Amino acid sequence: xxxxxxxxxxxxxxxxxxxxxxxxxxxxxxxxxxxxxxxxxxxxxxxxxxxxxxxxxxxxxxxxxxxxxxxxxxxxxxxxxxxxxxxxxxxxxxxxxxxxxxxxxxx
Amino acid sequence: xxxxxxxxxxxxxxxxxxxxxxxxxxxxxxxxxxxxxxxxxxxxxxxxxxxxxxxxxxxxxxxxxxxxxxxxxxxxxxxxxxxxxxxxxxxxxxxxxxxxxxxxxxx
DNA sequence: TTGATTCATAACCCTACAGTTATGGGTAAG
DNA sequence: CTTACCCATAACTGTAGGGTTATGAATCAA
Numbered sequence: 001x002x003x004x005x006x007x008x009x010x011x012x013x014x015x016x017x018x019x020x021x022x023x024x025x026x027x028x029x030x031x032x033x034x035x036x037x038x039x040x041x042x043x044x045x046x047x048x049x050x051x052x053x054x055x056x057x058x059x060x061x062x063x064x065x066x067x068x069x070x071x072x073x074x075x076x077x078x079x080x081x082x083x084x085x086x087x088x089x090x091x092x093x094x095x096x097x098x099x100x101x102x103x104x105x106x107x
Numbered sequence: 108x109x110x111x112x113x114x115x116x117x118x119x120x121x122x123x124x125x126x127x128x129x130x131x132x133x134x135x136x137x138x139x140x141x142x143x144x145x146x147x148x149x150x151x152x153x154x155x156x157x158x159x160x161x162x163x164x165x166x167x168x169x170x171x172x173x174x175x176x177x178x179x180x181x182x183x184x185x186x187x188x189x190x191x192x193x194x195x196x197x198x199x200x201x202x203x204x205x206x207x208x209x210x211x212x213x214x
Numbered sequence: 215t216t217g218a219t220t221c222a223t224a225a226c227c228c229t230a231c232a233g234t235t236a237t238g239g240g241t242a243a244g
Numbered sequence: 245c246t247t248a249c250c251c252a253t254a255a256c257t258g259t260a261g262g263g264t265t266a267t268g269a270a271t272c273a274a
Contacts, residue, residue: 006122013120014262015113025197032221045263047222066220066271074198077191084184084191090132091181121232139251152233154252173241173250 005083008076011056016041017049021058024072031067112190115183118163123148124156128165131179138174 012018020035032050036043050070053059058076062069119125127142139157143150157177160166165183169176 006125009116009120009125013116016262018113018116022194025194028201033219041262042264043221044223044265048262051222068221072194072198074195074202077194080187081191081195084188087129087132087179087184088181088188091179094135095181123232140249148232149234150251151235151253155232158252175251 005079007056008058008080011052011058012080014049016045017052020046020049021053021072024059024070029062029069029071031069033067035070112186114163115165115187118159118165119187121156123152124159127153127156128160128179131166131177136169136176136178138176140174142177 012021016039020039023035024030032043032046035050036046039046050059050061053070054061056076058073059070060073062071119128123146127146130142131137139150139153142157143153146153157166157168160177161168163183165180166177167180169178
């Protein structure tokens with residue numbers, strides 16, 4: 001059902017890249033120039049990060065004249081949410097099993 | 108409230124390390140030797156990954172004789188869950204704002 | 215047309231880190 | 245006591261990838 005979160009984890013692991021994605025989530029659509037401002041890195045670096053984010057399906061790009069607008073892609077984090085709840089579910093199941101065991105030992 | 112998910116993302120970005128963590132979640136407590144089996148890498152590599160997972164608070168270790176048992180640490184993924192829902196919340200807010208705008212334009 | 219602006223790509227450097235083998239400390243077994 | 249086993253650490257290597265500068269393609273302005 002849910003696709004592998006591998007690419008998602010690798011893409012979001014870099015702090016600079018994750019910060020760019022967070023800004024797009026918080027403030028909405030941005031041009032590359034706007035994103036470069038206060039990103040702490042050069043414009044080519046930002047472009048590469050945006051390329052990686054796009055490859056992971058985390059952002060969309062929209063060309064308008066000579067500038068490119070990027071925006072966060074809703075739903076792209078779903079595999080991440082699925083994975084975390086699955087992991088959380090596993091130890092929950094074992095806690096339940098332990099609970100059952102204790103109950104059976106009790107009686 | 109929620110701590111930075113930076114270390115969590117970096118730690119879970121590696122596929123081998125994430126696979127070890129998944130196994131601990133699915134199958135419960137495991138010794139290093141058991142985890143080395145079918146991990147595809149050497150025992151020292153597994154030990155290093157377990158060290159990294161422990162540093163990120165994702166696993167606990169329990170010493171018993173000459174072997175060390177590792178287990179997934181429940182709740183360690185909470186910052187990750189917080190971060191994702193926060194990001195999801197941001198674009199949800201903007202969708203709501205857009206919705207409001209459209210309603211006001213409509214009347 | 216010329217010049218300025220915006221972004222993407224190329225080419226390169228350098229560091230972080232995942233992997234390895236070698237080894238030692240601690241514990242159980244003979 | 246000696247041997248075998250389990251794990252952690254040290255030391256080293258190779259590579260993936262994030263950073264840079266340089267440059268070109270495309271668009272807008274003068």
